[in-house]
Amino acid sequence: MFGKNLTTIGSNMAGLFFVWSTLKRYFPRQIQQLLFNAIQRIPIFKKLSDKIFHLFSPYAHIRFSEIEEYRYNYAYAAVKTYLGAKVNSEVKNLKGNQVKENTSLDLKRDDVKIEEEYEGVKMWWEIFRCVKGKKICRLTFHRSNWDVVTGSYLSYVVEEGKSIKARKKKLSVFMNNPSLRWKTNMKGLWTCIDFEHPATFDTLAMDIDKKDEILSDLVAFRDGKEYYDRIGKAWKRGYLLYGPPGTGKSTMIAAMANLMKYNIYDLELTSIGSNWELKKLLINTTSKSIIVIEDIDCSLDLTGERNVKDVKGDEGKKSNAVTLSGLLNFIDGIWSACGQERILVFTTNHLGKLDQALIRRGRMDMHIELSYCTFGAFKILAKNYLNLDSHYLFGKIESLLKETKITPADVAENLMVKDRTEVDGSLKGLIRALERIKWSQKVKAEEQHNKEISQI
Structure with missing residues (x-):
């Protein structure tokens, strides 16, 4: 032959x-x-x-694709970061980026071909897209330098790229695109923008003891790789946030992301056509990320019906094909262990509507109730909005908060002032709002009592 x-x-x-x-x-x-x-x-x-x-x-090539075997290639990201950071006075093609106003300009190399020398060995990088649209970095070098390139050089490039990315890391928030926009090369599943929410646990208005408990749990998870390996569990954790609207569930997620330095994947279940598509989205999330499903009780029928059949609506269209069974597999099935260091967060305004199998311990490891504003939460809001640690009206406000149900969002709205001269007026306005709510709640309670008596 x-x-x-x-x-x-x-x-x-x-x-x-x-x-x-x-x-x-x-x-x-x-x-x-x-x-x-x-x-x-x-x-x-x-x-x-x-x-x-x-x-x-006499030359050899090593290729780094952005997507490899349907999964994101972290080596590609490290190489791309490393090459982009090789900026000096001899470089002719650069691109500038300014994420925020009044911040320094970030310059990156914008060459499609880059010559590199390492320990006396010359090599060449090329950055391009192949026919199918995949982004590729390709390294070309002489075969006689195989040991140097595959030994110390590539390890150096990857580690240096990761180090540069860690120093310049900017958090992102991703949202899933409707499956009709997906392509066969896995591009287009997620769209992202920079995440710039300023929320921190210091500014989060909630009970201090509960806040400390959540902080300790998050830090233990972040530092728990050896523990999860030892007990034989996937390195992931679930948090269920529940409570009335306006109690800070979304703000809590933002504070988690800023504390952990994790990206956020905001998963919209109603735009997903099947359980298979749900798995496809999962394997295309990165490690060190928070996967969020907000208002989960409004996204699917999760009231306990396991065998969901396809139901045709008035226009002949099928209802959402993601089932409770598919969601349970998404949380802790085999495919859920395809990545490391992930946090899954569900939010709901109506805890009673959710199937118990969905929120049991082991799936949602920590249940966090975010309820109406307490005096401790109010003091944090007063510090945030008015820069106040104490005030002669705090006693009156504390007494009213014990007798009324008002969300932290409503309290914050009353505390927003333009300057320090309006502080007293802001606090007095809050007191008036609390008194109106107290009176309204009292009237409703009396009406309910009279209704119950009339039914006897």
Whole structure:
């Protein structure tokens, strides 16, 4: 077989040399070049020339694709970061980026071909997109330098790229695109923007003891790789946030992300067509991330019906095909262990509507109730909005908060002032709002009592 292939290659090469010598003999140099370029574009000749070049070329190539085997390639990200950071006075092509106003300009290298030298070894990087749209970084080097390149050099590049990315890391929030926009190369599942929410646990208005408990749990999770490996569990944790609207569930998620330095994936279940698509989205999230499903009771029928059948609506369209069973597998099935260091957060205004299998311990490891504003939460809001640690009206406010149900969001709205001269007016306005709520709640309670008496 080898002899037959060698004979074929030799015959083809002889034919090419004959044609080339004929062209040189009877055609001017410009015509020769045009004919040669035209012949090279013919698929069969191009394939043949590529094979010959590969057979005799002293160079080797290593390719880093952005998506490899349907999963994000972290080595590609590290290489791309490393190459972009190689900025000096000799670089001719740069691109500038300014994420926020009044911040320094971030310059990155914008060359598609970059020459590199490491321990006396020269090599070349190319950045391009292949035919299917995949982003690729390709390294070319002489075969004689194989040990240096595959040994210390690539390890250096990846580690340096990760270090640069960690120093410049900006958090992002992702949202899933409708499946109709997905492509076969896995691009287009998620859209992202920079995450710039300023919430922290210091500014979070909630009970101090409960806040400390959540903080300790998050830190223990972040530092718990060895623990999870030892007990044989996937390195992930679930948090269920529940309570009335306006009690700070979304703010809590933002504070979690800023504390942990994790990206947020905001998962909209109603735009997902099947359990299979849900798994596909899961495996395309990165480690060190928070996967959020807000108002989960409004996203699916999760009241306990396991065998959900397809139901046709008035317009003949199927209802959402993601089932409770599929969601349970998403949380702690086999596919849920395809990444590391992930947090899953559900929020709901109506805890009683959720199936107990969905929120049991082990799936939602920590249940966090975010309720109406307490005096402790009010003091944090007063510090945030008015820069006050104490005030003569605090006693009156504390007494009213014990007798009324008002959300932290409503309290914050009353505390928003333009300048310090309005502080007293702001607190008095809050007192008036609390008194109105107290009176309204008293009236409703009396009406309910009279209704119950009339039914006896």
